[in-house]
Amino acid sequence: MNVWLIAAVVAALGLAWVNFRIVCGQQPGTDKMQAIAKAIQEGADAFLRLQYRKIAVIAVLILLVLAVVVSWQAAVAFVIGASMSATAGWIGMKTATLANVRVANKARETESLGETLKVAFLGGSVMGLAVGGFALLGLGVVVYVFGHLMGQMRPEMLTVHGNWLGIPGIRDIPFTMTVSGYALGCSIIAMFNRVGGGIYTKAADMGADLVGKMEAGIPEDDPRNPATIADNVGDNVGDVAGLGSDLLESYVGAMISALVLVSCQFFSRAQSASPMTAMQLEKLIAYPLLFGALGLLSCVVGITTMLVRKMSNRPHRELNGVTMLSAVLTIVFTGIAGRVFFSGEDMASMGFSVGWMSPWACAVLGILAGIVIGKIAEYYTSFDFRPTKAVAEASREGAALTITQGMACGMNSVIGPVLVLGTTIILAHTFGGLYGVAMAAIGMLSFVTVTVSVDTYGPIADNAGGISEMAQLNHHVREITDNLDAVGNTTAAIGKGFAIGSAALAALSLFASYIYAQAGDRAAAPDFSLILNMINTLTLSGAVVGAGLPYLFSGILIEAVAKAARRMVQEVREQFARNPGIMTGEVLPNYRQCVEISSAGALREMKIPALIAVLSPLVFGFIFGAEFVGGLLIGTTLSAIMLALYTANAGGAWDNGKKYIESGHFGGKGSEAHKAAVIGDTVGDPLKDTVGPSLDILIKIMSVVSLISVSIFAKYNIYDWLTSFMR
Amino acid sequence: MQTNLYLTVFPMEALIASQLSPEAFAAYMSVGARKGSAEALIFICINKENGPFCWEEARQKCVPHADGRPKRSFYLSIHRVLENLDLETMGDLYLVTRDGRCLALQRPGIGGGECQMPEDWDGIGLYKELCPVHPLVVSCRPPGDFGAYMTSPDNRVSVPSLLFADLRIVTTPEQSQVGSRVGTLFDRRMEHLKSCIEEVQQRRDKGAKIVDRSYASRFSYGLIKNGVYLCRGQQCLFWPMPSRDILKETAYDWGRSAEIF
Numbered sequence: 001m002n003v004w005l006i007a008a009v010v011a012a013l014g015l016a017w018v019n020f021r022i023v024c025g026q027q028p029g030t031d032k033m034q035a036i037a038k039a040i041q042e043g044a045d046a047f048l049r050l051q052y053r054k055i056a057v058i059a060v061l062i063l064l065v066l067a068v069v070v071s072w073q074a075a076v077a078f079v080i081g082a083s084m085s086a087t088a089g090w091i092g093m094k095t096a097t098l099a100n101v102r103v104a105n106k107a108r109e110t111e112s113l114g115e116t117l118k119v120a121f122l123g124g125s126v127m128g129l130a131v132g133g134f135a136l137l138g139l140g141v142v143v144y145v146f147g148h149l150m151g152q153m154r155p156e157m158l159t160v161h162g163n164w165l166g167i168p169g170i171r172d173i174p175f176t177m178t179v180s181g182y183a184l185g186c187s188i189i190a191m192f193n194r195v196g197g198g199i200y201t202k203a204a205d206m207g208a209d210l211v212g213k214m215e216a217g218i219p220e221d222d223p224r225n226p227a228t229i230a231d232n233v234g235d236n237v238g239d240v241a242g243l244g245s246d247l248l249e250s251y252v253g254a255m256i257s258a259l260v261l262v263s264c265q266f267f268s269r270a271q272s273a274s275p276m277t278a279m280q281l282e283k284l285i286a287y288p289l290l291f292g293a294l295g296l297l298s299c300v301v302g303i304t305t306m307l308v309r310k311m312s313n314r315p316h317r318e319l320n321g322v323t324m325l326s327a328v329l330t331i332v333f334t335g336i337a338g339r340v341f342f343s344g345e346d347m348a349s350m351g352f353s354v355g356w357m358s359p360w361a362c363a364v365l366g367i368l369a370g371i372v373i374g375k376i377a378e379y380y381t382s383f384d385f386r387p388t389k390a391v392a393e394a395s396r397e398g399a400a401l402t403i404t405q406g407m408a409c410g411m412n413s414v415i416g417p418v419l420v421l422g423t424t425i426i427l428a429h430t431f432g433g434l435y436g437v438a439m440a441a442i443g444m445l446s447f448v449t450v451t452v453s454v455d456t457y458g459p460i461a462d463n464a465g466g467i468s469e470m471a472q473l474n475h476h477v478r479e480i481t482d483n484l485d486a487v488g489n490t491t492a493a494i495g496k497g498f499a500i501g502s503a504a505l506a507a508l509s510l511f512a513s514y515i516y517a518q519a520g521d522r523a524a525a526p527d528f529s530l531i532l533n534m535i536n537t538l539t540l541s542g543a544v545v546g547a548g549l550p551y552l553f554s555g556i557l558i559e560a561v562a563k564a565a566r567r568m569v570q571e572v573r574e575q576f577a578r579n580p581g582i583m584t585g586e587v588l589p590n591y592r593q594c595v596e597i598s599s600a601g602a603l604r605e606m607k608i609p610a611l612i613a614v615l616s617p618l619v620f621g622f623i624f625g626a627e628f629v630g631g632l633l634i635g636t637t638l639s640a641i642m643l644a645l646y647t648a649n650a651g652g653a654w655d656n657g658k659k660y661i662e663s664g665h666f667g668g669k670g671s672e673a674h675k676a677a678v679i680g681d682t683v684g685d686p687l688k689d690t691v692g693p694s695l696d697i698l699i700k701i702m703s704v705v706s707l708i709s710v711s712i713f714a715k716y717n718i719y720d721w722l723t724s725f726m727r
Numbered sequence: 728m729q730t731n732l733y734l735t736v737f738p739m740e741a742l743i744a745s746q747l748s749p750e751a752f753a754a755y756m757s758v759g760a761r762k763g764s765a766e767a768l769i770f771i772c773i774n775k776e777n778g779p780f781c782w783e784e785a786r787q788k789c790v791p792h793a794d795g796r797p798k799r800s801f802y803l804s805i806h807r808v809l810e811n812l813d814l815e816t817m818g819d820l821y822l823v824t825r826d827g828r829c830l831a832l833q834r835p836g837i838g839g840g841e842c843q844m845p846e847d848w849d850g851i852g853l854y855k856e857l858c859p860v861h862p863l864v865v866s867c868r869p870p871g872d873f874g875a876y877m878t879s880p881d882n883r884v885s886v887p888s889l890l891f892a893d894l895r896i897v898t899t900p901e902q903s904q905v906g907s908r909v910g911t912l913f914d915r916r917m918e919h920l921k922s923c924i925e926e927v928q929q930r931r932d933k934g935a936k937i938v939d940r941s942y943a944s945r946f947s948y949g950l951i952k953n954g955v956y957l958c959r960g961q962q963c964l965f966w967p968m969p970s971r972d973i974l975k976e977t978a979y980d981w982g983r984s985a986e987i988f
Contacts, residue, residue: 216758216765217825219983224826475979475988583758583765583827584751669986670947 081185458488651688874958
């Protein structure tokens with residue numbers, strides 16, 4: 001397993017480096033293009049540097065708490081996780097800001113869609129490979145150093161241990177805490193990158209659109225718009241760095257959920273009639289990592305295949321091709337590996353119903369579920385299908401009906417994915433128990449490298465379009481970048497489906513681990529069963545409150561975007577009013593001021609939502625105890641999945657409904673329908689790009705924080721203390 | 728510094744002397760003067776002083792500022808200007824977008840065949856009158872005939888001169904599916920437009936039927952089909968609108984500002 005893991009990480013990071021060099025080797029274009037690209041680079045660099053500085057303060061606090069209350073190993077793992085996530089985000093953003101201008105220039109030089117697509121995908125692949133590579137590198141280091149070298153994975157160590165300070169009652173399985181620390185590190189960075197980047201990008205986007213496009217009548221990405229550089233910076237910090245960290249966190253979350261679950265199950269079954277053997281334990285912990293490694297290698301093969309051959313002029317087909325190739329290779333490689341890996345094992349005693357195939361079949365189920373969820377997302381958000389066309393058609397009757405129809409579309413879109421998820425959970429559980437469910441989550445994200453590459457290519461193409469527009473390049477260039485950007489919008493919606501689906505599956509495994517951790521030593525009792533009593537008033541109350549939390553979280557996020565966007569609108573209006581020369585093209589607008597407004601807004605507003613995610617399980621845990629938090633997790637998970645699907649798909653439908661009209665339907669640009677559709681799109685923007693993607697991180701942060709802290713608040717909480725007086 | 732004469736015809740009729748070039752004048756009038764203004768504008772360059780206007784005063788007042796900046800505008804008249812100018816002196820016509828970009832339409836000559844019968848004439852014309860009145864009308868007459876009819880003293884409701892554009896007609900949602908960007912003509916006005924067309928087709932004696940009395944704020948350049956016409960009796964000037972393909976090659980930025988691309 002180690003060999004495959006190392007090979008995969010080396011291959012992924014090596015190819016990322018090669019692709020990075022190839023991107024850098026491309027010509028950056030004219031002086032004007034380079035000047036615009038430089039402004040975007042500087043804005044993105046400055047924001048991410050400031051953001052990481054702010055996160056560092058909070059990360060140090062979490063690190064200290066982990067080191068004191070849990071263990072220094074968990075604290076170190078937390079740092080490794082945060083570093084991996086931050087590094088992947090930084091590298092992806094850096095590459096994207098170098099690639100954007102080169103994509104524009106490739107389109108300028110060749111006027112070939114295929115050639116331009118190749119450069120855009122090269123840039124995106126660096127982010128994808130960095131996500132896959134760094135996620136596995138960090139996890140490999142944590143498992144190897146703490147699990148193997150320091151012995152936390154040894155069977156005798158996979159038992160409940162006391163806190164190193166000797167605080168009575170705080171007991172947990174060290175290995176589960178260490179890997180959870182790693183996951184928490186990834187999640188914290190992902191949360192800040194997603195929330196901060198999301199607020200940044202939408203504030204800039206809305207500011208640019210509301211004043212520049214709607215009030216002043218200037219086209220998208222026009223250099224006279226003061227917010228246009230901020231808008232392009234936002235694409236990089238939100239849609240590249242934010243997306244990369246988000247999917248890295250999802251990937252790690254899925255892996256961790258399996259490792260923690262196996263560790264808990266090993267401990268729980270140790271005293272039972274059919275205990276897990278040491279060999280079984282090792283294999284069940286190794287298989288997710290092996291699966292991840294083979295998935296990563298498949299993606300390396302897929303990406304290399306795409307880059308060495310001549311690209312056609314059909315970007316959608318090319319991108320689908322590389323995704324499908326990587327998915328098929330993953331299925332084949334992991335199937336062979338599963339056959340070899342589990343040969344001779346007594347699979348039935350591990351709770352697997354279809355022999356060696358069980359974990360693999362569950363993962364394949366996850367892959368298929370991911371594809372189906374992606375297709376459902378495409379159905380509801382692409383204007384090739386009825387729901388989005390209906391949103392566009394409703395725009396003929398005005399903005400109110402655009403919004404109503406978009407909401408209906410988003411709500412309708414929820415049932416399909418949840419039916420798929422429900423079926424997947426049942427089937428995966430039938431094949432492989434809760435471990436099977438965790439494997440389904442891993443399967444769903446096993447080719448995350450390609451998913452992120454495809455998703456990142458979108459904002460790079462979008463930025464290239466912006467640079468082409470600002471540099472006033474030939475219309476052929478802009479048509480090429482617009483074409484690439486349009487495909488990117490659909491792939492982004494599909495990617496979100498994968499992130500949400502995997503979050504739901506991983507959350508279930510983490511939730512099972514939570515119940516094990518809550519039980520502590522009792523989990524090893526022969527009569528212990530994994531039951532959450534929903535009739536318990538504390539659990540039920542927790543579920544009710546938990547269901548409300550994603551709404552509070554989303555409301556705060558939308559408010560944050562609105563606040564930052566308002567400041568941007570005021571600034572852009574003021575610049576136009578102060579200096580009419582901006583509109584006549586005689587004077588350049590103050591781009592820097594808008595970049596600073598977006599940056600300051602995002603940095604100011606991102607803390608509260610992130611703190612809600614981290615602190616709510618702790619606060620409720622110390623007040624009401626573990627049963628309440630159990631309910632809280634269930635409620636939050638269910639509510640957040642629905643809300644995430646709804647926001648992502650409604651936002652996508654509004655966006656593409658507008659694009660459908662812009663392609664000439666219902667009067668095209670300038671029509672009443674278009675005006676209504678623009679309003680719908682503006683409403684949907686913060687939903688799909690800020691709220692939706694942040695919700696799946698919320699689920700996992702809350703799950704991991706609860707898992708790490710449950711042994712403490714199960715022992716020390718106000719509710720138990722008060723009721724002890726009443727008894 | 729040269730003084731240019733501009734006849735603004737939309738949204739307001741005025742004769743203006745200015746030391747700005749047509750492009751600078753376009754930017755100044757649409758976005759450059761009043762803070763935060765954004766207004767579409769159509770104007771025609773006037774090649775020679777003519778008509779009953781205060782030319783001497785214009786020559787005296789339209790001089791550079793003390794600091795050397797050119798005089799941007801001196802209004803000679805804001806009422807009944809078009810009818811008092813000689814058609815021969817009309818130069819290029821400029822379509823200015825809300826964000827100040829302008830497209831120059833070249834004037835080929837007076838009384839060309841395009842005025843009388845466009846190649847793609849299908850029996851119905853949709854005309855946006857631009858100056859001195861602003862309604863949107865349908866007519867069974869081709870542009871030249873329509874202009875002559877509207878400016879004939881024999882007609883009870885006539886104007887001395889009329890500037891108008893012919894617009895593309897889409898009367899069914901199916902037509903809009905093939906990429907016809909008909910902007911604000913779509914939907915709510917479609918049924919009404921159809922009934923107006925039916926009425927002028929049934930009553931051949933009816934020279935024109937008003938579809939919309941003003942239609943000023945909703946008019947967009949993307950709707951223009953063949954070009955802009957200026958008629959005075961049998962005289963007709965025509966400024967042809969470039970095709971989409973030509974616009975894409977030669978005026979892509981203007982096309983984006985005009986929401987054509």
